[in-house]
Amino acid sequence: MSSTSSGIVGRSTGDRIILILVIVLALIMMxxxxxxxxxxxxxxxxxxxxMNSVFHAPYTINNYINxxxxxxxFRWILNSLIVSGGLTVMTLILSSLAGYGFxxxxxxxxxxxxxxxxxxxxxxxxxxxIARHQLFSWLKxxxxxxxxxxxxxxxxxxxxxxxxxxxAIPKELDEAALLDNASRFKIFWKVLLPLTIPAQATLGIFxxxxxxxxxxxxxxxxxxxxxxxLTIGIASTQTNFAQSEGLGFLMSQAVFAGxxxxxxxxxxQKYIVTAVxxxxxx
Amino acid sequence: MAEATLSGxxxxxKAATRQAVQNINAPLWRNAVFVAPYLFLFVTLLVxxxxxxxxxxxxxxxxxxxxxxxxVDNYFRLFRDKIxxxxxGNTFYFVFLTVPALALIGLMLALALNRKTRSAxxxxxxxxxxxxxxxxxxxxxxxxxxxxxxxxPATIYGWFGxxxxxxxxxxxxxxxxxxxxxxxxxxxxPMMLFLSALQxxxxxIYEAAALDNASRWRTLWHxxxxxxxxxxxxxxxxxIVLQFQLFGQARLMTQGGPNNVSKPIVLYIYEAAFTxxxxxxxxxxxxxxxxxxxxxxxxxxxxxxxxxEEG
Numbered sequence: 001m002s003s004t005s006s007g008i009v010g011r012s013t014g015d016r017i018i019l020i021l022v023i024v025l026a027l028i029m030m031x032x033x034x035x036x037x038x039x040x041x042x043x044x045x046x047x048x049x050x051m052n053s054v055f056h057a058p059y060t061i062n063n064y065i066n067x068x069x070x071x072x073x074f075r076w077i078l079n080s081l082i083v084s085g086g087l088t089v090m091t092l093i094l095s096s097l098a099g100y101g102f103x104x105x106x107x108x109x110x111x112x113x114x115x116x117x118x119x120x121x122x123x124x125x126x127x128x129x130i131a132r133h134q135l136f137s138w139l140k141x142x143x144x145x146x147x148x149x150x151x152x153x154x155x156x157x158x159x160x161x162x163x164x165x166x167x168a169i170p171k172e173l174d175e176a177a178l179l180d181n182a183s184r185f186k187i188f189w190k191v192l193l194p195l196t197i198p199a200q201a202t203l204g205i206f207x208x209x210x211x212x213x214x215x216x217x218x219x220x221x222x223x224x225x226x227x228x229x230l231t232i233g234i235a236s237t238q239t240n241f242a243q244s245e246g247l248g249f250l251m252s253q254a255v256f257a258g259x260x261x262x263x264x265x266x267x268x269q270k271y272i273v274t275a276v277x278x279x280x281x282x
Numbered sequence: 283m284a285e286a287t288l289s290g291x292x293x294x295x296k297a298a299t300r301q302a303v304q305n306i307n308a309p310l311w312r313n314a315v316f317v318a319p320y321l322f323l324f325v326t327l328l329v330x331x332x333x334x335x336x337x338x339x340x341x342x343x344x345x346x347x348x349x350x351x352x353x354v355d356n357y358f359r360l361f362r363d364k365i366x367x368x369x370x371g372n373t374f375y376f377v378f379l380t381v382p383a384l385a386l387i388g389l390m391l392a393l394a395l396n397r398k399t400r401s402a403x404x405x406x407x408x409x410x411x412x413x414x415x416x417x418x419x420x421x422x423x424x425x426x427x428x429x430x431x432x433x434x435p436a437t438i439y440g441w442f443g444x445x446x447x448x449x450x451x452x453x454x455x456x457x458x459x460x461x462x463x464x465x466x467x468x469x470x471x472p473m474m475l476f477l478s479a480l481q482x483x484x485x486x487i488y489e490a491a492a493l494d495n496a497s498r499w500r501t502l503w504h505x506x507x508x509x510x511x512x513x514x515x516x517x518x519x520x521x522i523v524l525q526f527q528l529f530g531q532a533r534l535m536t537q538g539g540p541n542n543v544s545k546p547i548v549l550y551i552y553e554a555a556f557t558x559x560x561x562x563x564x565x566x567x568x569x570x571x572x573x574x575x576x577x578x579x580x581x582x583x584x585x586x587x588x589x590x591e592e593g
Contacts, residue, residue, distance in 0.1 A: 101316030122579040127572040131331035154327035213416035215530040235418040
């Protein structure tokens with residue numbers, strides 16, 4: 001009894017020190033973000049003369065008003081929404097169909113095909129980019145929305161995830177529905193699909209987030225300014241900002257672009273963490 | 283007569299059901315209709331480009347088309363190119379800087395935050411939050427932090443009358459600066475992987491250790507760490523594969539400079555293929571990267587399979 005209680009006391013003092021350490025480290029980690037937000041709230045001319053002015057008033061929201069008035073950020077956000085949203089919806093549809101097919105239906109070479117798809121997981125994007133770029137040049141797909149969406153649909157992760165998920169659902173469910181003379185599509189749509197909603201959420205969030213943050217394919221395919229995604233667009237404004245007169249404006253664009261994802265993260269934190277860690281381990 | 287029809291139709295229905303169950307288990311081409319749309323995209327956008335890239339790497343190719351077959355000449359050109367060799371070295375150096383740091387810091391954070399309190403949950407959320415940002419925003423933040431005379435380190439050093447190191451212009455420090463930004467960006471994933479491993483350690487072992495009056499350090503050293511050994515190896519390999527593909531941070535923070543000291547393989551590929559339009563050379567470089575990543579991915583496969591057999 002006494003050993004247990006001393007154990008608890010000893011734990012809590014040690015714990016308190018560790019807790020303080022991780023809080024301090026978290027504050028250090030957040031400091032750059034706080035600093036950028038502070039910069040975004042400063043007048044550009046004031047920053048030009050004195051960077052230290054960031055630590056004291058006056059602050060202004062003029063930079064944000066300027067975004068609303070002049071910047072292309074809205075167009076880029078719209079592009080990103082179309083590309084990431086389209087890719088996510090299509091990935092969910094294709095992966096669910098294929099996952100059901102691989103898990104439940106038998107067709108010639110099924111296992112061999114599934115293994116080939118799994119091998120596709122090991123192929124890094126860079127190993128196919130150049131050929132894909134050439135293919136899309138010939139098809140005249142560059143600087144179009146479908147050109148930005150299509151490559152992401154070939155990624156095998158969703159099919160892998162959904163196949164695993166369908167396999168885990170008891171087969172008796174299908175067989176009972178089959179006895180009621182339900183068609184295979186009806187079984188898929190009415191019986192099994194509703195059971196896969198957690199997997200759909202995981203896959204959907206992961207797909208949306210990685211597409212939203214993708215920096216490579218949009219860089220080489222959507223090269224016209226009006227076809228930039230948000231990630232590419234914000235990057236295009238950053239060149240040479242050591243000499244930039246609009247430091248505060250630049251920072252306000254970064255905050256404006258980062259805030260929606262951080263707010264989504266606040267609400268869907270659990271799903272996002274599961275999705276990202278699940279995708280890494282596969 | 284009516285009875286016969288009735289029983290006939292009943293048995294017909296039964297037969298039909300049996301037929302249906304058999305149908306769903308028989309290997310039929312029409313069953314492939316569910317996988318066909320995905321497989322079409324998989325083949326046209328992944329399998330074909332994969333082999334096409336290998337084929338490209340054996341040809342002289344530019345923006346106007348594919349020229350003559352040159353065999354392994356592109357690969358020879360790569361190995362003779364000092365900048366390519368340097369970019370391979372830079373990539374290994376970057377992996378060496380980031381992967382151990384990510385694994386160790388991730389492990390320490392996971393050990394510290396593996397508890398069911400609300401403050402621990404909030405801190406986990408904070409440490410993961412940077413992972414959801416895009417590379418563009420991460421580099422924007424870190425370029426301004428590292429900026430010459432008035433960045434955050436410069437300001438803080440200034441308070442003590444010292445000069446801050448110039449992370450993005452001093453050739454010795456450039457990769458370290460990129461590595462710091464990368465660890466800041468990517469720390470969430472290793473932490474979460476370690477946390478989920480820690481939560482799978484059976485509670486009984488800890489209770490047994492508590493009965494033996496084992497100290498905290500002994501419990502950590504002899505129970506906790508050995509039971510997450512495999513996760514540790516897995517995290518290392520996942521991070522090697524991820525960090526090998528360094529691109530955005532280098533392109534946005536330093537453009538690979540000064541003097542190519544921060545140019546990774548992927549940036550080399552990008553420049554060869556999409557600024558010099560030497561597609562054959564770029565394809566050859568991407569095959570080299572592919573082989574390097576494959577080696578790490580194979581290691582991951584064998585380790586996760588062994589873990590699966592045990593668990």
